[in-house]
Amino acid sequence: MTQKLAGGCLFAQSGGPTSVINASAYGVIKTSLETPEITHVYGASHGIMGILGDTLYDLGKEDPQELSLLLNTPSSALGSCRYKIKDRSDLDRLYEVFQKHNIRYFFYNGGNDSMDTCLKVDDYLHEVGYECRVIGVPKTIDNDLDGTDHCPGYGSAAKYIATTVAEVYHDSIVYDTGTITIIEIMGRNAGWLTGASALAELSGAPPDLIYLPEIPFDMGYFLYKTESMYKAKNNCLVAVSEGIRYPGGSLVSDAKPSATDGFGHAQLGGLAATLSDIVKQRTGAKVRGIELSLLQRCGAHLASQTDIDEAFLAGKSAVECAVAGETGKMVAFEREQGSGGGNNGGSGNIGESGSVNTGNTAAIDAAANTGATAIGTGQYKCNVVLRPLAICANSEKTVPREWINETGTYVTQDFIDYALPLIQGENTRALENGLPRFAQLKKELVT
Amino acid sequence: MTQKLAGGCLFAQSGGPTSVINASAYGVIKTSLETPEITHVYGASHGIMGILGDTLYDLGKEDPQELSLLLNTPSSALGSCRYKIKDRSDLDRLYEVFQKHNIRYFFYNGGNDSMDTCLKVDDYLHEVGYECRVIGVPKTIDNDLDGTDHCPGYGSAAKYIATTVAEVYHDSIVYDTGTITIIEIMGRNAGWLTGASALAELSGAPPDLIYLPEIPFDMGYFLYKTESMYKAKNNCLVAVSEGIRYPGGSLVSDAKPSATDGFGHAQLGGLAATLSDIVKQRTGAKVRGIELSLLQRCGAHLASQTDIDEAFLAGKSAVECAVAGETGKMVAFEREQGSGGGNNGGSGNIGESGSVNTGNTAAIDAAANTGATAIGTGQYKCNVVLRPLAICANSEKTVPREWINETGTYVTQDFIDYALPLIQGENTRALENGLPRFAQLKKELVT
Numbered sequence: 001m002t003q004k005l006a007g008g009c010l011f012a013q014s015g016g017p018t019s020v021i022n023a024s025a026y027g028v029i030k031t032s033l034e035t036p037e038i039t040h041v042y043g044a045s046h047g048i049m050g051i052l053g054d055t056l057y058d059l060g061k062e063d064p065q066e067l068s069l070l071l072n073t074p075s076s077a078l079g080s081c082r083y084k085i086k087d088r089s090d091l092d093r094l095y096e097v098f099q100k101h102n103i104r105y106f107f108y109n110g111g112n113d114s115m116d117t118c119l120k121v122d123d124y125l126h127e128v129g130y131e132c133r134v135i136g137v138p139k140t141i142d143n144d145l146d147g148t149d150h151c152p153g154y155g156s157a158a159k160y161i162a163t164t165v166a167e168v169y170h171d172s173i174v175y176d177t178g179t180i181t182i183i184e185i186m187g188r189n190a191g192w193l194t195g196a197s198a199l200a201e202l203s204g205a206p207p208d209l210i211y212l213p214e215i216p217f218d219m220g221y222f223l224y225k226t227e228s229m230y231k232a233k234n235n236c237l238v239a240v241s242e243g244i245r246y247p248g249g250s251l252v253s254d255a256k257p258s259a260t261d262g263f264g265h266a267q268l269g270g271l272a273a274t275l276s277d278i279v280k281q282r283t284g285a286k287v288r289g290i291e292l293s294l295l296q297r298c299g300a301h302l303a304s305q306t307d308i309d310e311a312f313l314a315g316k317s318a319v320e321c322a323v324a325g326e327t328g329k330m331v332a333f334e335r336e337q338g339s340g341g342g343n344n345g346g347s348g349n350i351g352e353s354g355s356v357n358t359g360n361t362a363a364i365d366a367a368a369n370t371g372a373t374a375i376g377t378g379q380y381k382c383n384v385v386l387r388p389l390a391i392c393a394n395s396e397k398t399v400p401r402e403w404i405n406e407t408g409t410y411v412t413q414d415f416i417d418y419a420l421p422l423i424q425g426e427n428t429r430a431l432e433n434g435l436p437r438f439a440q441l442k443k444e445l446v447t
Numbered sequence: 448m449t450q451k452l453a454g455g456c457l458f459a460q461s462g463g464p465t466s467v468i469n470a471s472a473y474g475v476i477k478t479s480l481e482t483p484e485i486t487h488v489y490g491a492s493h494g495i496m497g498i499l500g501d502t503l504y505d506l507g508k509e510d511p512q513e514l515s516l517l518l519n520t521p522s523s524a525l526g527s528c529r530y531k532i533k534d535r536s537d538l539d540r541l542y543e544v545f546q547k548h549n550i551r552y553f554f555y556n557g558g559n560d561s562m563d564t565c566l567k568v569d570d571y572l573h574e575v576g577y578e579c580r581v582i583g584v585p586k587t588i589d590n591d592l593d594g595t596d597h598c599p600g601y602g603s604a605a606k607y608i609a610t611t612v613a614e615v616y617h618d619s620i621v622y623d624t625g626t627i628t629i630i631e632i633m634g635r636n637a638g639w640l641t642g643a644s645a646l647a648e649l650s651g652a653p654p655d656l657i658y659l660p661e662i663p664f665d666m667g668y669f670l671y672k673t674e675s676m677y678k679a680k681n682n683c684l685v686a687v688s689e690g691i692r693y694p695g696g697s698l699v700s701d702a703k704p705s706a707t708d709g710f711g712h713a714q715l716g717g718l719a720a721t722l723s724d725i726v727k728q729r730t731g732a733k734v735r736g737i738e739l740s741l742l743q744r745c746g747a748h749l750a751s752q753t754d755i756d757e758a759f760l761a762g763k764s765a766v767e768c769a770v771a772g773e774t775g776k777m778v779a780f781e782r783e784q785g786s787g788g789g790n791n792g793g794s795g796n797i798g799e800s801g802s803v804n805t806g807n808t809a810a811i812d813a814a815a816n817t818g819a820t821a822i823g824t825g826q827y828k829c830n831v832v833l834r835p836l837a838i839c840a841n842s843e844k845t846v847p848r849e850w851i852n853e854t855g856t857y858v859t860q861d862f863i864d865y866a867l868p869l870i871q872g873e874n875t876r877a878l879e880n881g882l883p884r885f886a887q888l889k890k891e892l893v894t
Contacts, residue, residue, distance in 0.1 A: 017621050046623040075617035082622070159881060163748055166883055170522035171745040174464050175529070176493040181741075203882040270720065293737045294628075298618040301610055302748060304881065424881040434606060434751065434871040435650040436613055 002325025005131060006037050007104025009319070011059070012044035012051060013139075014110030014117070015082065017075035018153030019160070019300040020311035021109060021139045022439065025077060026070040027315020028107050028137065029059050035323055038105060042446055046079035047110070048117060052090060054097050056446040069439035071308055072429035074300035077441055085117055091124040098125070101446065104132050105322050107315070111140035111151075115330055116393035122328040133322035136330035136389055137314050141297045143192035144396040147387035148332035152314050153297075155307030155422030158196035160299040161185060162423060164292065165197045169205035169237055177286060178234040180226060180279055184272035184291040188243040189213050191399045193296065195411040196419050197239035208236050213243035214398050215408035217252050222275075223282050225409055230285055242271050301436060305425025310382065317384045329386040336381040380421035449772025452578060453484050454551025456766070458506070459491035459498065460586075461557030461564070462529065464522035465600030466607070466747040467758035468556060468586045469886065472524060473517040474762020475554045475584065476506050484770055485552060489893055493526035494557070495564060499537060501544050503893040516886035518755055519876035521747035524888055532564055538571040545572070548893065551579050552769050554762070558587035558598075562777055563840035569775040580769035583777035583836055584761050588744045590639035591843040594834035595779035599761050600744075602754030602869030605643035607746040608632060608739065609870060612644045615737065616652035616684055624733060625681035627673060627726055631719035631738040635690040636660050638846045640743065642858040643866050644686035655683050660690035661845050662855035664699050669722075670729050672856060677732055689718050748883060752872025757829065764831045776833040783828040827868035 009032045013021060025043075032041045043057045044050030057078065059067075070077055085091060098106070108118045115136045122134035138145050143154035165183060172181040185194040191212025200206045208229045211217060229236040244252045253271035272289030280287040314331045321329065403415040430437040456479045460468060472490075479488045490504045491497030504525065506514075517524055532538065545553070555565045562583045569581040585592050590601035612630060619628040632641040638659025647653045655676045658664060676683040691699045700718035719736030727734040761778045768776065850862040877884040 017618055049623050073617065074614050076621045079623060080621040081624075162882055164742060164746070166885070167521050167745040167747060168741055170520065170885065171464055171741045174523045174527040176496050176526060177528075199880075199882065202880040203885060204887060205885065273717065273720070288741065290740045290742070291738065294615055294618045294735065295611060295737070295742070298614040299611070300614060420880060426878065426881075431873065433646075433649040433867060434873075435609055435646065438613070438617065438650060438652065440651060 004037055005104050005133065006039060007102045008040040008042060009038045009105040009107065010042045010044060010051070010056070010098070010101070010103045011078075011107045012047045012109065013076040013078050013080050014047040014108060014114040015080060015140065016297060017080060018139055018141050018297055019074045019156040019303040020152055020307050021075070022070040022073045022077045023308045023311035024109050024137050024139060024152055024315035026067060027312040028109070028319055029067060031316045031319040032105070033060060035319060037323055038319075039102070042101060042103070043078045045443070047081035048083050048085065048094075049081040050079070051097050052093050054100070056101065057441070057443045058446050061444045062441055066439050066441060069430060069437065071312065072300055072303065072427060072436070073438040074298040077439060084113060085120050091120065094121060095125065095128060095130060098130065098132060105319070106132055106134045107137055107318050107322070108134070109137040109139050109315070111138070111142070112145060112392070112394055112396060115145070115389050118330070119328070119389040119393050122389065133325070133327040135318040135322050135326065136392065137318045138330055138332065138392070139311070141193060142187055142190055144190035144398065145392055146395045146397045147330065147391040149335040149382060150333060150422055152307060152311035154192060155310070156300070156303035157193055157296050158199065158419055159304045159423035160296050160302045161193060161196045161292065162199035162203070163302055165207055165237070165239065166200040166203035166205040168290065169200060169207070172237055172288075173235050178230065180230050180236045180238070180283065180285045180287045182238045182240060182272050182275050182279065182287065182289045183207070184240055184242055184289065186292070186296055187213060187241045189396050189398060191241050191404075194239050194241040195399055195403075195415050198411045198416055199419060199423060201416070202420070207239040208233070209238045209409045210411060211238070211240045211244050211409070212399055212404060212411075213241045213245060214401065215404060216247040217244040219246075219252070219278070223279065226279055227283050230283060240271060240275065244271070301429065303427045304423045305427045306422055308427055309425075313384060321386055326386055328389050330389050330392045332385050332387045332392070333382040334385045336383065380424075451484055452551050452580065453486060454549045455487040455489060456485045456552040456554065457489045457491060457498070457503070457545070457548070457550045458525070458554045459494045459556065460523040460525050460527050461494040461555060461561040462527060462587065463744060464527060465586055465588050465744055466521045466603040466750040467599055467754050468522070469517040469520045469524045470755045470758035471556050471584050471586060471599055471762035473514060474759040475556070475766055476514060478763045478766040479552070480507060482766060482770055486549070489548060489550070490525045492890075494528035495530050495532065495541075496528040497526070498544050499540050501547070503548065504888075504890045505893050508891045509888055513886050513888060516877055516884065518759065519747055519750065519874060519883070520885040521745040524886060531560060532567050538567065541568060542572065542575060542577060545577065545579060552766070553579055553581045554584055554765050554769070555581070556584040556586050556762070558585070558589070559592060559839070559841055559843060562592070562836050565777070566775070566836040566840045569836065580772070580774040582765040582769050582773065583839065584765045585777055585779065585839070586758070588640060589634055589637055591637035591845065592839055593842045593844045594777065594838040596782040596829060597780060597869055599754060599758035601639060602757070603747070603750035604640055604743050605646065605866055606751045606754075606870035607743050607749045608640060608643045609646035609650070610749055611739065612654055612684070612686065613647040613650035613652040616647060616654070619684055619735070620682050625677065627677050627683045627685070627730065627732045627734045629685045629687060629719050629722050629726065629734065629736045630654070631687055631689055631736065633739065633743055634660060634688045636843050636845060638688050638851075641686050641688040642846055642850075642862050645858045645863055646866060646870060648863065649867070654686040655680070656685045656856045657858060658685070658687045658691050658856065659846055659851060659858075660688045660692060661848065662851060663694040664691040666693075666699070666725070670726065673726055674730050677730060687718060687722065691718070748876065750874050751870045752874045753869055755874055756872075760831060768833055773833055775836050777836050777839045779832050779834045779839070780829040781832045783830065827871075
């Protein structure tokens, strides 16, 4: 039996935002505020940067009603960063701030890089003998985190993409003159988001061709397929991942190598325009390139209620597990076999189950105040489990080859079965004047 | 008293699609099918092209349930075209087809150019002594049609733009490092859509600067304002119209003059990328350009229920007015004074009121099967009136100078008061598998 640990909780958000990252924040904050062992609940401004700079908000001073609006507020409400811990001096400083505020629970919400940060913090605190429970809360629209069936943020982005593709499909077929439309979707190395465009099938409005970064890109074959489809149908709708690369490894988008984000990734974009130009030259057709850009990661009005519920549950479970004694873990989802798609959870070791093992019903209960009335297809069920951070950090889960068709131009039914349950449920967001009513936090600084 | 006119009805859609153009289609089709004088209801494939080619669908053979789904199906369900009537031989051919199918009611759904087509058809048929009632049903996201307070299609695009800008605002402020975000919005010569970005104010997430095509663009001042705002706030969100031009008249987007659409307009796009490059060079900041592209005109999931109701009402009223004896007119909206924004209806003659003079309550009744429960702010009221086609054809209504601030960098409260009622009401669209269930018409050809 783990000893009870009393002290403060610190929560921080990292990496690119999602439509539901704040639902996880709400899960952490609400549960922490309700937990007797947790004496105070702080949030860091801009992730690790806010900890290093000791810029912390006292979340106990927020209005509970405003906090609940986090369930439907996109992007990182506390601010994010792309800072990676440089060296031991960063960890020393972090430790200083933890001691100063008696932080005994640390929850970090992010993707692969953030799980790496989590791991370093946990290792360090263990080494110096400072008792603090460190749990990673997953988030990424890219769905490329290892060790979990899927990741909060993905379902909503997938719903946004599938809905948008279905709408653009209808727009792209209206003229008698024909059109080729190329939609650029996020995903540097993993095609989960781009593959979600295939879900538009269920709306009777699918793309004709889908190009994922998992398959080396053959420009000649792409042009041949696109032109053939256009000639046969008078229209062609193509979904491409921003991260497609030639067999040699260079990006088709030909990103300027100088433009990089804080983690050293090439900053992508402009692929739709580039491909459109090439296709136009080849076919003479009217070609339109559309980049979904930030819209796919902040389109909270189309967030899937399943995703919101699960994001909330991930945050809630993180606190419950930490209080129960866990540390150095990431909250993950494990899909029950035969429940809407194969289990693509862990390519590494199977982590130990946490103290919370909760199916969908519990997820709905947990997020009852969201007004959710339906979740998934009725067959889908995911349980919360814990994975060692070491599994999840710095590895990327890509779409299995067998979920992509032989020619590398579409996804298979397995992919659709996997992704479809994740986009279920319409969220009931608060509105004022016909526009979203997002959370407005006071963000009172800790003095 | 006008004599009763029995015969067939022909409906066609033209120009760029909108989120609610099919709601007008449903208004025309449903009302025609219920009208005893109207013996058969045909739809043209791809607008005027389908008439010239005698490619007509028998809409009486459609399943009523599928037809009702048109209320929430974006883009032109019958297909559209950008064909302009060339000469008298086109009109001769059209007359031939009308005679062949005993068409006595012709409803054309489109923008300025389509109203011009309508006018030509009406004049011609009058000249040859063929009795046929011709009514234009307005549609354009651009809201640039003269003679009407606003145009079906605008409210939904405005709601999409305001919601998206509010979401992007939240995404654009998450990093401590700061960002400049430039959002490109449609509108060649009129800034109605770009101005709608200001509605995000009501969500607490407005753009900092708004550039409309009505004001000659000063690059130096734009760079100065953007940089100042960025330095002061660490962030800057700019909404720009695709149609902004330098004082000399050339487009800032520097569109290739060879790329034109069927009406001879320059095909725009790429402005966000162009401005982003320039701003990045000037400021050294992280700059992101986002083009809303087709999404703003097909994002039916965010269609305003007010707009859907009014689009339906426009179609329904067209049929009712034609049956009552009207011809050569366009259905228009006239806002009651003091009801949510100034009346910016007619810059030309005030047209005669039609036989239908219906406020919002009737609009809700008319579209009762949409499940609408709320419309506007409770103060807004628009009546259906008829305008002579001659007023509406080929003139563009732009944003009044006094609705733009002095420096040309934002819109005034008058603009917001005008646009806000038009985005009210959440639509209750049909869903299947968490995705839109759009109308699937059989489109049985008339033989």
